[in-house]
């Protein structure tokens with residue numbers, strides 16, 4: 359009996375290992391509000407599965423809960439990687455309801471949205487600590503990358519030893535600078551793109567397969 363149970367246990371451990379190797383990698387898309395995280399998540403999902411992850415918006419904090427798209431299979435150079443795309447709320451040091459009232463919203467709705475956004479930020483941080491296997495860090499190339507939030511998040515990602523790619527988004531904008539982002543995070547690979555226009559998506563998928571596959 360002891361021998362058979364022992365055998366059973368080692369077989370089930372081996373099976374577990376086999377399956378865990380096939381499990382998709384969970385890739386979190388992080389970055390400040392309005393960097394284009396949802397636009398990117400939707401483009402990846404549409405390119406490889408045909409449907410979207412969530413609504414994109416000019417209103418900051420439109421994504422207030424983490425959204426997931428499971429089993430997105432990306433095929434590159436004869437290799438395929440299966441990932442779960444997690445689109446997170448933008449991380450910021452301050453969520454102010456007045457940001458919302460600028461968008462013609464009633465105060466009550468604006469206050470509710472800012473409360474949800476604050477909870478969403480906490481949730482995104484929790485996922486970063488517990489639940490993701492790799493990170494795509496999205497930045498708006500037309501904005502200054504040297505912010506406390508970026509430094510803090512990249513620091514947390516590094517301390518967890520997670521593979522990370524920096525995406526310099528919005529390169530279609532005239533005052534964008536990919537180099538400014540490279541200078542801010544020289545220790546990481548930076549990929550320029552426009553999630554909105556679909557520029558440089560071939561390199562984006564090559565890098566995703568290379569880093570997270």
Ligand SMILES: Nc1nc2c(ncn2[C@@H]2O[C@H](COP(=O)(O)OP(=O)(O)O)[C@@H](O)[C@H]2O)c(=O)[nH]1
Pocket residue numbers: 389390391392393394395396397398413414415416418419420421448527528529530531551552553554555
């Ligand atoms: N010009 C330009 N605008 C973009 C690009 N990606 C996203 N946006 C716009 O930036 C705004 C915020 O995008 P969203 O994906 O909601 O940002 P998120 O808050 O990071 O999820 C929207 O108005 C998008 O259309 C891009 O590559 N180029």
Ligand SMILES: [Mg+2]
Pocket residue numbers: 395396397420421446447448
């Ligand atoms: Mg979003």
